[in-house]
Amino acid sequence: MTQRLAAGIDIGGTNTKFGLVDRAGKIVFRDHVDTGAFAQAEAFADAVVAGIRAGLDGAALVGIGIGAPNGNFFSGSIEQAPNLAWKGIVPMARFFEARAGVRTLLTNDANAAALGEMLFGAARGMRDFIFMTFGTGVGSGIVVNGALVYGHDGFAGEIGHVIVEPAGRPCGCGRRGCLEQYASAGGLVATYRERTGDRTTPVTAREVAERARAGEAAAVEAFRETGDLLGLALANSVAYTSPAAIFLFGGLTEAGDVLLDPLRLSFHDNLLGIYRGKVDIRLSGLSGADAAILGAASLVWDGEAP
Numbered sequence: 001m002t003q004r005l006a007a008g009i010d011i012g013g014t015n016t017k018f019g020l021v022d023r024a025g026k027i028v029f030r031d032h033v034d035t036g037a038f039a040q041a042e043a044f045a046d047a048v049v050a051g052i053r054a055g056l057d058g059a060a061l062v063g064i065g066i067g068a069p070n071g072n073f074f075s076g077s078i079e080q081a082p083n084l085a086w087k088g089i090v091p092m093a094r095f096f097e098a099r100a101g102v103r104t105l106l107t108n109d110a111n112a113a114a115l116g117e118m119l120f121g122a123a124r125g126m127r128d129f130i131f132m133t134f135g136t137g138v139g140s141g142i143v144v145n146g147a148l149v150y151g152h153d154g155f156a157g158e159i160g161h162v163i164v165e166p167a168g169r170p171c172g173c174g175r176r177g178c179l180e181q182y183a184s185a186g187g188l189v190a191t192y193r194e195r196t197g198d199r200t201t202p203v204t205a206r207e208v209a210e211r212a213r214a215g216e217a218a219a220v221e222a223f224r225e226t227g228d229l230l231g232l233a234l235a236n237s238v239a240y241t242s243p244a245a246i247f248l249f250g251g252l253t254e255a256g257d258v259l260l261d262p263l264r265l266s267f268h269d270n271l272l273g274i275y276r277g278k279v280d281i282r283l284s285g286l287s288g289a290d291a292a293i294l295g296a297a298s299l300v301w302d303g304e305a306p
Protein backbone atom coordinates (compact mmCIF):
# COMPACT_ATOMS: atom_id res chain seq x y z
CA MET A 1 0.00 0.00 0.00
CA THR A 2 1.23 3.47 -0.84
CA GLN A 3 2.33 5.38 2.22
CA ARG A 4 0.18 8.46 2.92
CA LEU A 5 1.99 11.56 4.18
CA ALA A 6 1.04 15.10 5.15
CA ALA A 7 3.45 17.99 4.66
CA GLY A 8 3.95 20.30 7.62
CA ILE A 9 5.51 23.70 6.95
CA ASP A 10 6.55 26.19 9.62
CA ILE A 11 7.21 29.63 8.17
CA GLY A 12 9.47 31.75 10.36
CA GLY A 13 11.01 35.15 9.79
CA THR A 14 14.47 33.77 9.02
CA ASN A 15 14.03 30.04 8.50
CA THR A 16 11.22 27.87 7.14
CA LYS A 17 11.21 24.27 8.31
CA PHE A 18 9.17 21.65 6.53
CA GLY A 19 8.70 17.92 6.71
CA LEU A 20 6.58 14.92 5.80
CA VAL A 21 4.60 13.32 8.60
CA ASP A 22 2.63 10.07 8.73
CA ARG A 23 -0.70 9.69 10.55
CA ALA A 24 1.09 8.32 13.64
CA GLY A 25 3.09 11.54 13.96
CA LYS A 26 6.40 10.23 12.68
CA ILE A 27 8.43 12.77 10.72
CA VAL A 28 9.86 10.72 7.84
CA PHE A 29 11.54 13.58 5.98
CA ARG A 30 12.63 17.08 6.87
CA ASP A 31 14.30 20.03 5.18
CA HIS A 32 14.42 23.81 5.41
CA VAL A 33 14.83 26.93 3.31
CA ASP A 34 16.02 30.42 4.13
CA THR A 35 12.78 32.45 4.22
CA GLY A 36 14.59 35.74 3.69
CA ALA A 37 16.13 34.50 0.42
CA PHE A 38 12.78 34.83 -1.38
CA ALA A 39 11.67 38.35 -2.25
CA GLN A 40 8.45 36.91 -3.77
CA ALA A 41 6.12 34.56 -1.91
CA GLU A 42 5.43 32.67 -5.18
CA ALA A 43 9.12 31.82 -5.59
CA PHE A 44 9.15 30.68 -1.96
CA ALA A 45 6.19 28.35 -2.62
CA ASP A 46 7.98 26.98 -5.73
CA ALA A 47 11.04 26.10 -3.68
CA VAL A 48 9.19 24.49 -0.77
CA VAL A 49 6.90 22.43 -3.04
CA ALA A 50 9.98 21.21 -4.93
CA GLY A 51 11.53 20.25 -1.57
CA ILE A 52 8.41 18.35 -0.52
CA ARG A 53 8.24 16.48 -3.85
CA ALA A 54 11.88 15.49 -3.45
CA GLY A 55 11.08 13.94 -0.07
CA LEU A 56 7.98 11.99 -1.10
CA ASP A 57 9.91 9.06 -2.59
CA GLY A 58 6.81 7.36 -4.01
CA ALA A 59 4.51 8.18 -1.07
CA ALA A 60 1.17 9.93 -1.62
CA LEU A 61 0.85 13.55 -0.46
CA VAL A 62 -2.50 13.83 1.36
CA GLY A 63 -2.38 17.56 2.02
CA ILE A 64 -0.27 20.46 3.22
CA GLY A 65 -0.51 22.25 6.56
CA ILE A 66 1.19 25.58 7.13
CA GLY A 67 1.88 27.39 10.40
CA ALA A 68 2.77 31.03 9.86
CA PRO A 69 2.86 34.29 11.78
CA ASN A 70 -0.47 36.11 11.34
CA GLY A 71 -1.86 33.14 9.45
CA ASN A 72 -5.63 33.26 8.89
CA PHE A 73 -7.27 29.82 8.76
CA PHE A 74 -10.39 31.02 6.97
CA SER A 75 -8.68 32.88 4.12
CA GLY A 76 -5.50 30.78 3.98
CA SER A 77 -3.61 34.06 3.90
CA ILE A 78 -0.76 35.53 5.88
CA GLU A 79 -1.96 38.99 6.83
CA GLN A 80 0.40 41.88 7.59
CA ALA A 81 3.08 39.77 9.25
CA PRO A 82 5.63 42.17 10.75
CA ASN A 83 8.57 39.75 10.60
CA LEU A 84 8.19 38.59 6.99
CA ALA A 85 9.44 40.30 3.84
CA TRP A 86 6.12 39.77 2.04
CA LYS A 87 3.88 42.70 2.87
CA GLY A 88 0.11 43.01 2.90
CA ILE A 89 -2.15 39.98 2.45
CA VAL A 90 -0.37 36.94 1.00
CA PRO A 91 -2.65 34.09 -0.19
CA MET A 92 -0.05 31.46 0.72
CA ALA A 93 -2.39 28.44 0.90
CA ARG A 94 -3.58 29.17 -2.65
CA PHE A 95 0.02 29.41 -3.89
CA PHE A 96 0.72 25.93 -2.47
CA GLU A 97 -2.52 24.40 -3.76
CA ALA A 98 -1.81 25.67 -7.26
CA ARG A 99 1.67 24.13 -7.26
CA ALA A 100 1.17 20.90 -5.31
CA GLY A 101 -2.41 20.10 -6.36
CA VAL A 102 -3.50 19.11 -2.83
CA ARG A 103 -5.65 20.71 -0.14
CA THR A 104 -3.62 23.24 1.85
CA LEU A 105 -4.59 24.56 5.29
CA LEU A 106 -2.91 27.48 7.01
CA THR A 107 -3.15 28.95 10.47
CA ASN A 108 -0.94 30.82 12.88
CA ASP A 109 1.99 28.92 14.32
CA ALA A 110 0.64 28.71 17.88
CA ASN A 111 -2.70 27.30 16.69
CA ALA A 112 -0.86 24.69 14.63
CA ALA A 113 1.27 23.68 17.60
CA ALA A 114 -1.87 23.36 19.77
CA LEU A 115 -3.28 20.85 17.28
CA GLY A 116 0.06 19.04 17.32
CA GLU A 117 -0.23 18.74 21.10
CA MET A 118 -3.73 17.27 20.72
CA LEU A 119 -2.87 14.74 18.01
CA PHE A 120 0.69 13.79 18.92
CA GLY A 121 1.62 15.34 22.30
CA ALA A 122 0.51 15.46 25.92
CA ALA A 123 -3.06 16.58 25.10
CA ARG A 124 -3.98 13.33 23.32
CA GLY A 125 -7.57 12.48 24.14
CA MET A 126 -8.18 15.85 25.76
CA ARG A 127 -11.03 17.95 24.34
CA ASP A 128 -10.59 21.24 26.19
CA PHE A 129 -7.20 22.82 26.75
CA ILE A 130 -5.13 25.93 26.18
CA PHE A 131 -1.70 25.80 24.56
CA MET A 132 0.81 28.58 25.20
CA THR A 133 4.02 29.02 23.26
CA PHE A 134 6.88 31.17 24.52
CA GLY A 135 9.78 32.62 22.58
CA THR A 136 10.50 36.05 21.19
CA GLY A 137 6.72 36.45 21.45
CA VAL A 138 3.93 34.71 23.37
CA GLY A 139 1.34 32.83 21.30
CA SER A 140 -1.64 30.66 22.18
CA GLY A 141 -4.07 28.17 20.73
CA ILE A 142 -7.39 27.43 22.43
CA VAL A 143 -9.10 24.08 21.93
CA VAL A 144 -12.77 23.68 22.89
CA ASN A 145 -14.75 20.48 22.36
CA GLY A 146 -11.80 19.02 20.45
CA ALA A 147 -11.60 21.86 17.93
CA LEU A 148 -9.40 24.90 17.65
CA VAL A 149 -11.21 28.14 18.32
CA TYR A 150 -10.76 30.48 15.34
CA GLY A 151 -13.41 33.08 16.15
CA HIS A 152 -15.46 34.91 13.54
CA ASP A 153 -12.43 36.34 11.70
CA GLY A 154 -9.86 33.55 12.12
CA PHE A 155 -7.72 35.32 14.71
CA ALA A 156 -9.00 33.96 18.04
CA GLY A 157 -6.52 32.93 20.72
CA GLU A 158 -4.17 35.86 21.28
CA ILE A 159 -3.51 35.47 25.00
CA GLY A 160 -0.07 37.03 24.45
CA HIS A 161 -1.88 40.30 23.85
CA VAL A 162 -4.07 40.23 26.92
CA ILE A 163 -3.23 43.34 28.93
CA VAL A 164 -1.77 42.37 32.30
CA GLU A 165 -0.36 45.77 33.24
CA PRO A 166 -2.56 48.74 32.29
CA ALA A 167 -0.38 51.56 30.89
CA GLY A 168 2.57 49.14 31.09
CA ARG A 169 5.32 48.47 28.58
CA PRO A 170 4.63 49.45 24.96
CA CYS A 171 3.85 46.44 22.74
CA GLY A 172 4.47 45.85 19.03
CA CYS A 173 0.68 45.72 18.59
CA GLY A 174 0.50 49.43 19.39
CA ARG A 175 -0.99 49.08 22.89
CA ARG A 176 0.57 48.88 26.33
CA GLY A 177 1.01 46.23 29.00
CA CYS A 178 0.44 43.06 26.92
CA LEU A 179 1.47 39.73 28.51
CA GLU A 180 3.98 39.27 25.67
CA GLN A 181 5.98 42.24 26.93
CA TYR A 182 6.53 40.44 30.25
CA ALA A 183 6.50 36.69 29.52
CA SER A 184 8.64 36.70 26.35
CA ALA A 185 12.42 36.27 26.46
CA GLY A 186 12.86 40.02 25.96
CA GLY A 187 10.21 40.74 28.60
CA LEU A 188 12.00 38.69 31.23
CA VAL A 189 15.30 40.43 30.44
CA ALA A 190 13.58 43.83 30.74
CA THR A 191 12.17 42.86 34.15
CA TYR A 192 15.59 41.63 35.26
CA ARG A 193 17.19 44.90 34.12
CA GLU A 194 14.63 46.85 36.15
CA ARG A 195 15.72 44.85 39.20
CA THR A 196 19.48 45.22 38.70
CA GLY A 197 19.39 48.77 37.33
CA ASP A 198 21.96 47.66 34.74
CA ARG A 199 20.59 48.44 31.29
CA THR A 200 23.79 48.11 29.28
CA THR A 201 25.54 44.79 30.04
CA PRO A 202 24.22 42.23 27.54
CA VAL A 203 22.29 39.36 29.13
CA THR A 204 20.00 36.69 27.67
CA ALA A 205 16.87 35.13 29.15
CA ARG A 206 18.76 31.84 29.40
CA GLU A 207 21.48 33.52 31.48
CA VAL A 208 18.87 35.09 33.77
CA ALA A 209 17.42 31.59 34.24
CA GLU A 210 20.85 30.20 35.16
CA ARG A 211 21.35 33.02 37.66
CA ALA A 212 17.93 32.39 39.18
CA ARG A 213 18.69 28.71 39.59
CA ALA A 214 21.98 29.69 41.25
CA GLY A 215 19.98 31.80 43.68
CA GLU A 216 20.78 35.35 42.50
CA ALA A 217 18.12 37.53 44.14
CA ALA A 218 17.42 39.87 41.20
CA ALA A 219 17.00 36.93 38.83
CA VAL A 220 14.72 35.05 41.23
CA GLU A 221 12.64 38.22 41.66
CA ALA A 222 12.42 38.72 37.89
CA PHE A 223 11.03 35.20 37.47
CA ARG A 224 8.65 35.68 40.37
CA GLU A 225 7.27 38.85 38.82
CA THR A 226 6.95 37.11 35.45
CA GLY A 227 5.25 34.11 37.05
CA ASP A 228 2.83 36.42 38.88
CA LEU A 229 1.68 38.12 35.68
CA LEU A 230 1.55 34.89 33.69
CA GLY A 231 -0.42 33.15 36.45
CA LEU A 232 -2.90 36.03 36.48
CA ALA A 233 -3.37 35.95 32.70
CA LEU A 234 -3.82 32.17 32.65
CA ALA A 235 -6.24 32.19 35.58
CA ASN A 236 -8.38 34.74 33.75
CA SER A 237 -8.23 32.66 30.55
CA VAL A 238 -9.72 29.68 32.39
CA ALA A 239 -12.92 31.64 32.97
CA TYR A 240 -13.64 31.71 29.22
CA THR A 241 -13.33 28.05 28.25
CA SER A 242 -12.81 25.95 31.43
CA PRO A 243 -9.88 23.93 30.08
CA ALA A 244 -8.71 20.66 31.64
CA ALA A 245 -5.11 21.75 31.26
CA ILE A 246 -2.85 24.54 30.09
CA PHE A 247 0.24 23.39 28.20
CA LEU A 248 3.37 25.52 28.16
CA PHE A 249 5.84 25.23 25.32
CA GLY A 250 9.38 26.53 24.87
CA GLY A 251 11.13 29.76 25.79
CA LEU A 252 10.97 30.79 29.43
CA THR A 253 9.27 27.56 30.49
CA GLU A 254 12.62 25.79 29.94
CA ALA A 255 13.80 27.65 33.04
CA GLY A 256 11.78 25.11 35.08
CA ASP A 257 10.79 25.64 38.70
CA VAL A 258 12.16 29.17 39.01
CA LEU A 259 9.27 30.14 36.74
CA LEU A 260 6.78 27.33 37.34
CA ASP A 261 6.65 27.64 41.16
CA PRO A 262 5.62 31.33 41.25
CA LEU A 263 3.43 30.79 38.20
CA ARG A 264 1.46 27.96 39.86
CA LEU A 265 1.08 29.99 43.07
CA SER A 266 -0.23 33.02 41.22
CA PHE A 267 -2.47 30.87 39.03
CA HIS A 268 -4.01 29.22 42.10
CA ASP A 269 -4.45 32.52 43.96
CA ASN A 270 -6.12 34.22 41.00
CA LEU A 271 -8.31 31.33 39.89
CA LEU A 272 -12.04 31.48 40.48
CA GLY A 273 -12.97 28.98 43.21
CA ILE A 274 -15.10 26.70 41.04
CA TYR A 275 -12.03 25.88 38.89
CA ARG A 276 -9.57 25.24 41.73
CA GLY A 277 -7.82 21.90 41.56
CA LYS A 278 -9.38 21.13 38.17
CA VAL A 279 -6.88 22.74 35.79
CA ASP A 280 -3.40 21.26 35.31
CA ILE A 281 -0.54 23.50 34.29
CA ARG A 282 1.79 21.20 32.36
CA LEU A 283 4.78 21.34 30.09
CA SER A 284 4.19 20.47 26.45
CA GLY A 285 4.74 16.88 25.41
CA LEU A 286 6.16 17.91 22.05
CA SER A 287 9.88 18.03 21.48
CA GLY A 288 11.12 21.51 20.61
CA ALA A 289 12.65 20.61 17.27
CA ASP A 290 9.60 18.71 15.99
CA ALA A 291 6.68 20.71 17.36
CA ALA A 292 6.34 23.19 14.51
CA ILE A 293 6.40 20.60 11.71
CA LEU A 294 4.12 18.19 13.61
CA GLY A 295 1.73 21.02 14.42
CA ALA A 296 1.47 22.17 10.82
CA ALA A 297 0.96 18.60 9.58
CA SER A 298 -1.78 18.17 12.23
CA LEU A 299 -3.93 20.60 10.27
CA VAL A 300 -4.12 17.90 7.59
CA TRP A 301 -4.48 14.87 9.89
CA ASP A 302 -7.00 16.46 12.28
CA GLY A 303 -10.35 14.74 11.82
CA GLU A 304 -8.89 11.68 10.13
CA ALA A 305 -8.99 8.50 12.24
CA PRO A 306 -5.57 7.28 13.36
Ligand SMILES: [Zn+2]
Pocket residue numbers: 160161171172173174175178180
Ligand atom coordinates in the same frame (compact mmCIF):
# COMPACT_ATOMS: atom_id res chain seq x y z
ZN1 LIG B 1 0.29 43.60 22.33
